[in-house]
Amino acid sequence: MAFGATLASILSTGLAMGAIYALIGITYNVMYSTSRVMSFTAGQLGMLGGVLGALFTLRLGMPLLVGFALTLLCCAVVGMVTEFVAVRPVLASLDQHLYVLSTLALALIIQQVTAIEWSTEPQAFPRLFGIGSGALDEKFWLPVVACAMTMGALEWMQRKTLVGRAFLAVAEDNFAARALGLPERNLRIASYALAGAIGGIAGYAGGELMLAFFANGAFLNFYGFVPVALGGLGNNRGAIVGGVALGIFQQAANFLVGGIFASVAVFVVFIVVLLAVPQGLFGTSTARRV
Amino acid sequence: MTSLSDAAVEKPAELGHKASALTAAGPFVALAAVAAILPLIGNDYWAVIATRAAIYWVLVAGLNLIVGYAGQLAIGYVSLLTLGAYVTSVLAAGNVLPAMPLAVCFAAAAMTGAIFGVVVGLPALRLRTFYFAISTLGFATIVTQIALAWQSVTGGGIGLTGPEFPKPFDTPWGFYTFCLGVAAFATWITSNVAHSRYGRALVAIRDADVAAEANGISKSRALIPVFLLGGAMAAVAGGLFAVLQTYITPDAFTFDLSVLFFIAILIGGRGSILGPLIGTVVLTILPEFAAPLAAWSTFLYAVLLLVIVLAVPGGIADVLDFHNRRVLTNNRAIVPDPSVLPGLYAGRPAAEPLTMRGVVLAFGGVRALDGVDLTIEPGTVHGLIGPNGSGKTTALNVISGYYALQKGEVRIGDTPLPTGRPELRADLGLARTFQTPRVVAEETVLENVMIGGTVSGRAGFLTTLLALPGRGRDERELAARGRMALRAVGLESLADVRASRLQHSELRFIEIARALMLAPKLLMLDEPAAGLSPDEIARLGDLISAIARHGTAVLLVEHHADLIFAICQHVTVLNLGRVLADGTPADIRSHKEVVSAYLGG
Numbered sequence: 001m002a003f004g005a006t007l008a009s010i011l012s013t014g015l016a017m018g019a020i021y022a023l024i025g026i027t028y029n030v031m032y033s034t035s036r037v038m039s040f041t042a043g044q045l046g047m048l049g050g051v052l053g054a055l056f057t058l059r060l061g062m063p064l065l066v067g068f069a070l071t072l073l074c075c076a077v078v079g080m081v082t083e084f085v086a087v088r089p090v091l092a093s094l095d096q097h098l099y100v101l102s103t104l105a106l107a108l109i110i111q112q113v114t115a116i117e118w119s120t121e122p123q124a125f126p127r128l129f130g131i132g133s134g135a136l137d138e139k140f141w142l143p144v145v146a147c148a149m150t151m152g153a154l155e156w157m158q159r160k161t162l163v164g165r166a167f168l169a170v171a172e173d174n175f176a177a178r179a180l181g182l183p184e185r186n187l188r189i190a191s192y193a194l195a196g197a198i199g200g201i202a203g204y205a206g207g208e209l210m211l212a213f214f215a216n217g218a219f220l221n222f223y224g225f226v227p228v229a230l231g232g233l234g235n236n237r238g239a240i241v242g243g244v245a246l247g248i249f250q251q252a253a254n255f256l257v258g259g260i261f262a263s264v265a266v267f268v269v270f271i272v273v274l275l276a277v278p279q280g281l282f283g284t285s286t287a288r289r290v
Numbered sequence: 291m292t293s294l295s296d297a298a299v300e301k302p303a304e305l306g307h308k309a310s311a312l313t314a315a316g317p318f319v320a321l322a323a324v325a326a327i328l329p330l331i332g333n334d335y336w337a338v339i340a341t342r343a344a345i346y347w348v349l350v351a352g353l354n355l356i357v358g359y360a361g362q363l364a365i366g367y368v369s370l371l372t373l374g375a376y377v378t379s380v381l382a383a384g385n386v387l388p389a390m391p392l393a394v395c396f397a398a399a400a401m402t403g404a405i406f407g408v409v410v411g412l413p414a415l416r417l418r419t420f421y422f423a424i425s426t427l428g429f430a431t432i433v434t435q436i437a438l439a440w441q442s443v444t445g446g447g448i449g450l451t452g453p454e455f456p457k458p459f460d461t462p463w464g465f466y467t468f469c470l471g472v473a474a475f476a477t478w479i480t481s482n483v484a485h486s487r488y489g490r491a492l493v494a495i496r497d498a499d500v501a502a503e504a505n506g507i508s509k510s511r512a513l514i515p516v517f518l519l520g521g522a523m524a525a526v527a528g529g530l531f532a533v534l535q536t537y538i539t540p541d542a543f544t545f546d547l548s549v550l551f552f553i554a555i556l557i558g559g560r561g562s563i564l565g566p567l568i569g570t571v572v573l574t575i576l577p578e579f580a581a582p583l584a585a586w587s588t589f590l591y592a593v594l595l596l597v598i599v600l601a602v603p604g605g606i607a608d609v610l611d612f613h614n615r616r617v618l619t620n621n622r623a624i625v626p627d628p629s630v631l632p633g634l635y636a637g638r639p640a641a642e643p644l645t646m647r648g649v650v651l652a653f654g655g656v657r658a659l660d661g662v663d664l665t666i667e668p669g670t671v672h673g674l675i676g677p678n679g680s681g682k683t684t685a686l687n688v689i690s691g692y693y694a695l696q697k698g699e700v701r702i703g704d705t706p707l708p709t710g711r712p713e714l715r716a717d718l719g720l721a722r723t724f725q726t727p728r729v730v731a732e733e734t735v736l737e738n739v740m741i742g743g744t745v746s747g748r749a750g751f752l753t754t755l756l757a758l759p760g761r762g763r764d765e766r767e768l769a770a771r772g773r774m775a776l777r778a779v780g781l782e783s784l785a786d787v788r789a790s791r792l793q794h795s796e797l798r799f800i801e802i803a804r805a806l807m808l809a810p811k812l813l814m815l816d817e818p819a820a821g822l823s824p825d826e827i828a829r830l831g832d833l834i835s836a837i838a839r840h841g842t843a844v845l846l847v848e849h850h851a852d853l854i855f856a857i858c859q860h861v862t863v864l865n866l867g868r869v870l871a872d873g874t875p876a877d878i879r880s881h882k883e884v885v886s887a888y889l890g891g
Contacts, residue, residue, distance in 0.1 A: 038420045085596070086596070089600050090599065090600070096603070097361075097363060097419040097420070098599050098603060100363050100365075100419060100420055100423050101363070101552075101556070101595060101599045102596060102599045102600065104365060104423075104595070105592045105593070105595035105596035105599065106592075106596065108549060108588060108589075108591070108592035108595070109589060109592045109593060109596070112586070112588045112589035112592065113589065116585055116586070116589070218427070218431065218545065219431065221424070221427065222424060222427055222428040222431055225424050229421065229424075259435075259439055260435065260436050260439040260440055263431075263432045263435050263436070264432060264436070267428055267429065267432050270425070270428065271409070271412055271413060271425065274413050274416075274417060274421060274425075275412060275413070275416060278416050278417050
C-alpha cells in the first residue's frame with residue numbers, strides 16, 4: 001500500500017511538473033522558431049500566469065473565465081514587449097549573443113516588479129473546478145491536460161492554417177520566407193504573443209501546484225529549458241518527452257535520495273546529456289562554419 | 291600593459307610604447323593611491339564598503355577573463371562566491387571536520403571553486419552560448435537550495451558564523467588592507483594573463499573562433515585554465531566575504547550579486563581590465579547613496595543592463611578610447627617588403643610536400659570531393675582553380691581540418707593529418723587565410739598577427755599568471771616576430787591601430803602576416819586577391835612568390851586567372867569534385883576542356 005501510494009504520488013506530481021516544464025519548453029521553442037533567440041522571459045511568463053491568475057480571480061474577484069482570458073492577454077502582451085524591447089534591437093548582431101543579456105535584463109525587470117508590487121511570499125491560487133482528490137486531484141491533471149491541448153492546438157495550427165504554415169516557413173528558412181513575401185516581422189511579433197500566451201497557460205494550469213510566487217520565474221527558466229536541451233532546439237514533441245521525463249526523474253530522485261540531491265541529480269543529468277548529445281536527443285546537428 | 295613595459299627597447303618606435311604603457315598604468319596607480327589614503331580619512335563604515343568593493347573585484351577580475359575576454363556569458367557566478375563562503379566557514383567552524391587553520395580553509399575553498407568553475411563551464415566548451423548561461427544559472431539555483439536544505443552542515447536558513455582573521459587583520463581597516471592586497475594581486479595576475487598569448491587566444495575565441503582554431507587555439511585548452519582560475523578567485527572572494535559578513539545565510543547570496551558582477555564587466559567594456567575595475571567600485575558604492583531605493587536596486591541594475599546592451603555595448607572603455615579616434619591617413623598603400631622574410635624563416639624545420647590521395651567527401655548525395663589527388667611541392671606556388679562549386683574551398687577545408695574526409699588521406703611530409711581537427715594544424719606547420727578575412731576587430735593589428743604565433747609560445751599558464759621570466763621572453767619574441775611579419779606584408783605602420791579601422795584589402799594582408807608567424811610548411815590562400823586593386827594584386831603576387839621561394843608550399847585558390855598564370859609553377863583544375871587537369875600553367879592554358887569549361891575561349 002505504502003509503495004503504491006508513493007508510486008502514485010511520484011507519477012502524479014512528476015507528470016504535472018513535467019507538463020509545466022514542457023509548456024515552458026514550448027514557450028522557448030515558439031520564440032526561437034521565428035527569431036533564433038532564446039529568451040529568459042520564458043520562465044517569467046510562466047510565473048506571471050500564476051501571479052496574474054491569482055490577482056484577477058482572488059484579489060480583484062473577477063469571474064474565473066474573465067480572469068483566465070485577461071491572464072492570457074497580459075502574458076501575450078508581455079511576449080510582444082519582449083520582442084520589441086529585448087529581441088528586435090539585437091537581432092542584427094545575433095552572433096554576439098547580446099540577446100542573452102537583453103532578455104535576462106527584461107526577465108529581471110519583470111521579476112522585480114512582481115516581487116515589489118505583488119509579494120515576495122508564495123500566495124494562494126484559486127481552486128478552479130474542485131474536481132478530484134489525492135493523486136487524481138485537479139492540480140495534478142490540469143497541467144497535463146493543458147499541455148496536451150496546447151500541443152494539439154499548435155499541431156493543428158501548423159498543419160491546417162495559413163498562419164501556422166507561415167510560421168513553419170519562417171522557422172525553416174527565414175530568408176527564403178522573406179523572399180516569398182511573407183511578413184516576417186509581423187509573424188515574429190505574433191509568435192512572441194503566442195509564446196506569451198503558452199507561458200501564461202503553463203503558469204495558470206500549474207498555479208494550484210506551484211502557487212503564485214515571484215521566484216517561480218527563475219526556477220522555470222532553468223527547469224523549462226532542460227526539456228528544450230534534451231529534446232532538441234525547436235522540437236516541441238521533443239520538449240514534451242523531455243519535460244515529462246524530467247518531471248518524473250526529479251520526483252523519483254526526490255523520493256530516493258532526498259530533496260537536496262534531487263536537484264543535484266537533475267543538474268548532473270542535464271550537463272551529461274548536453275555533453276554526450278549536444279544537439280539534444282531528438283534534434284539534428286547543423287551549422288556550416290567556414 | 292606590463293607586457294609592453296618590459297619589452298626590450300630596440301628601436302625609437304618602441305619608446306612610444308613604453309610611454310603609452312605608463313599612461314595605461316596611470317589610472318591603476320591613481321586608484322591604488324586613493325585606496326591607500328582611505329584609512330587615513332574614512333570611518334569604519336567606509337572600511338566595510340571599501341572592503342566589499344575589493345572583495346567583489348577579486349571575483350570580477352577572474353570573471354572578467356571569462357566574460358570580458360573569452361566572451362562566455364557566465365551569469366550565475368554568485369554560486370561560486372556562495373560555495374567559497376560556505377567551504378571556508380564550515381571548515382573554520384569545524385562542525386563537520388576538526389576546525390582547520392585559515393590558510394587550509396582558503397586553499398580548500400580555492401580548489402573547490404576551481405573544480406566547480408570547470409564543471410559549470412563544461413557546456414561552454416561544446417555548446418551554444420545560451421546553454422552555458424543557463425547552466426551557470428541552474429547551478430546558482432541549486433547551490434542556494436543546498437545551502438538551505440543541508441542543515442547539518444550549512445546551518446540551513448539560520449546560517450553559520452564566518453571565519454575570523456587574526457591580528458593585525460581583525461580590525462575593519464586591518465582586514466581592508468588584507469583584502470586590498472588580494473585585490474591588487476588579482477589585478478596583477480589577470481592582467482598578466484590578459485596580455486599574453488593566453489589572453490589573445492581568449493579574445494580570438496570570442497570574436498573569430500574559426501580563425502582561432504586554424505591558429506592552433508583549442509577552445510577547451512584555452513578556456514579550462516581560465517575557468518579554473520575564475521572559479522578559484524570567486525571562491526577566495528567568497529571566503530573573504532564570509533569574514534566580512536561575520537555571519538552567513540543563503541539570503542546573503544542573492545542573484546542580484548550575479549547581476550552586479552556581470553554589469554560591472556559590461557559597463558567597463560569587454561577586453562579591458564580598468565573598465566570593469568571602475569565598474570565594480572562604482573556599483574558597490576552606488577547603493578550607499580541611493581538608500582531609499584534599496585528595494586528597487588535589482589530593478590535598477592536590470593534597467594542598467596538593458597540600457598548598456600542596447601545603447602553602449604562597448605562599455606566605458608569604448609567611450610574613453612580616444613587613442614583609436616585619431617584619423618588615419620587616407621591613400622595609404624600596402625607595400626610588402628619580402629626582404630625581411632629570411633628573418634621569419636630562420637631556424638625553421640625543413641620544408642615538406644603536402645599530398646592528398648583519393649580524398650572523398652560527400653554532403654548527403656553530393657560528392658563535393660570525388661577522389662582528389664594533389665601534391666603541393668615545397669617552394670612552389672600551386673594554383674587551384676575551377677568553376678564555382680567545383681570543390682576548391684572544400685579541398686582547403688579538408689586540408690585544414692574543418693571538414694572530415696570520408697575516404698583517402700592527407701599527409702604533410704610523412705605525417706598523416708588528423709581528420710577533422712583544425713586546431714592541430716598549426717602545430718604541423720599548416721597556415722591559411724579565409725575568403726572573408728577573420729580578424730579580431732577590437733584588437734590591434736599587431737595583436738591580431740601575434741595570434742598566429744600562439745603555438746610557438748613556450749611559457750605555461752602558471753608562468754604567465756605570475757609573470758615569471760618565460761612570459762616576458764615569449765611576449766618579446768612574439769611581438770618582434772609580429773612586427774617583422776607586418777613589415778613583410780607592408781602594414782608595419784598600422785601595427786598599433788585597431789583592426790576594425792582598416793580597409794578590406796588591409797585585412798587580407800593581416801591574415802597573411804598572421805600565417806607568416808608560423809613560417810608555415812604549407813600556406814593556403816583562399817581567394818586572397820578578391821577585392822584588391824590591380825596594383826595591390828601585383829604586389830600580392832610578388833609577396834606570394836617570395837614566400838614560396840623560402841620553402842613554403844603555397845596552395846592558391848583564386849578566380850583571377852592572370853594572377854594564377856603569372857605566379858604559379860603548377861596548376862590543378864577541379865570540376866565537380868574531380869581533378870579535370872593538372873600541369874604547368876602552359877599545359878592548362880592549352881587544355882581544351884579547361885578552356886571550354888572554365889577559362890573561356
